[in-house]
Amino acid sequence: MLLTDMVFAVEFRTLAATCEWNEPALTARFLEGLTGEIKEEILAHNLPSSLDQLVELAIRLDKRFELRRHARAPGPEPQPQSSTVTFPVLTSSEPEPMQLGVSFCEARVVKVPVGPLVHVEGQAISIRCDVSDYEGPRDQDFEWYLVFADKTLQLTSTFEVNFADPSVRDWLNSGDISYHKLGDAAVELKFKKVRATDSGVYRCSTPSTDSVIRGNYHADVELKVIRDSLKVAPAIPKSAVNEGESVDLQCTTTRGFTEHTFLSVTWSIRKGSSPLEEILTFGPDDKIKVGDNYTQRYTDGGLLLDLPGGGFYGLVLRNAKPSDQGGYVCTAQEWVRQGEEGRNWRKILEKSKEMGKVVVTPTEKEEEHPKAIMPDYTNQPDH
Known part of the structure; x- marks a missing residue:
């Protein structure tokens, strides 16, 4: 089978991209289809370090051999741009050659x-x-x-x-x-x-x-x-605030190993004996996830992130309400990317620290008194 160098390179690389083979297997597959003189020349030296370099080397060698053949034979000047990569034509006694087609990837x-x-x-x-x-x-x-x-x-x-x-x-x-x-x-x-x-x-x-x-x-x-180097150090929030004031939740989170790992920080609240309720999570992909009961408040600007860097993570609850009363928790999680092209996240470590309890004092409202009704004397008869 004869393929021009460009067609061969494109077709082989295109089909190779559909296989789940590693590079050594693809290299062997490529060498399998080369003609004897090109294969012998390649194997006489150290193989290139990558498949792309091997393909380029085979194309260069094929051009060189083609020029030599034209130089030895009478006829018009050689045209390097029309050179070919040649696959062997086998007799019935020879093993089946590499086929560029639908069966290309049918192997272990x-x-x-x-x-x-x-x-x-x-x-x-x-x-x-x-x-x-x-x-x-x-x-x-x-x-x-x-x-x-x-x-x-x-x-x-x-x-x-x-x-x-x-x-x-x-x-x-x-x-x-x-x-x-x-x-x-x-x-x-x-x-x-x-x-x-x-x-x-x-x-x-x-x-x-x-x-x-x-x-x-x-x-x-x-x-x-x-090593386990994840550290969580929350600052104790103000224990009592008045309704309408802000609740500042500050948490410092660090890790010693930063290559391939990412952090996320979650602020949560526990009200009485109820389960821990998520308020907001930042990370690991620099995105924000808001707890179900805090979505509208975040939209209205009632939750503000403070991220100055250096491992400092802050969350401000503006216009505190009596429902904000409870025990706050800071949770740090360490993540890595996994899967093809790092599309998925995998959590490798998690640590939580109690930040402290906050009491929200309701604002006293002035009691409204009914207005006094003055008698109307305008229609009274004169005496």
Whole structure:
């Protein structure tokens, strides 16, 4: 199959974007379809660090070989702009070539969550891994690795008992880390109490049961374990205010780890024995969420945010009412983004502090007295 360099690049990249493969799998898929001379030239040197660079290199090499062929053959001057990337024409005895079409992505896919996965020390966590679009037995096996820049350590396997590297066997034998099958095609790596030293890149791999090696057989995800540095320090509000005055609710919230994490602050009130009622939340995306019973008041300007920075968060309740009497609470929550393109929020930590009770004294209203009725003498007869 012959494709011009531009058509090839666009079509391959377009189809690649629809697959859930990792870059090594796409790289192998791309190399699979190259002609012998281009593939040999590429493999004779270090592979480019990215798929885009590999595609560009293949196009440049194809242009170079095309120019050489034209230089050796009589005829008109070569036209580099019409160069082609050539896919091999196979005989019936050769394996089936890569097909650019609807079947492009029909191959094994191993998936882990999009990282980095940020968790707080001491929490019980798990990392899920799924495999799909595979051939062979319905029940698939899995292997977990810990990947470093200079080496890869074997952690645990669903089928090989002595799989773990000797340096991590005590870790596994203690039960601090283990695996749990979630079905035929899913597994999770579990941490009893995750530690900062557990931070790293974890690889989920599946041994091949396919008739043809195609797709991605492993997926990596980075785990970041941070210490619990979230602090909440509310200022004690004025314990008694008159109706119509303001209630100032000030809360200082800080954290030591700011990369990948975001804060939200919620002000709430507890009236007597009633459950905690949310007044207003700011964050984690710099948006404001108002409690159901305070929507109109916020719209009317009765709730004002004071955000000077430096971890200071303030909320002012203007024109206090007797219904504002109660115990106030400040709650800080630490969040991370997760999912594709960070579309979803996941809460990793929450801390609440009592701010104090506020009594609202109703304003005394002057008692209205009935007006005296003066007698009307205008129509009285003269005596």
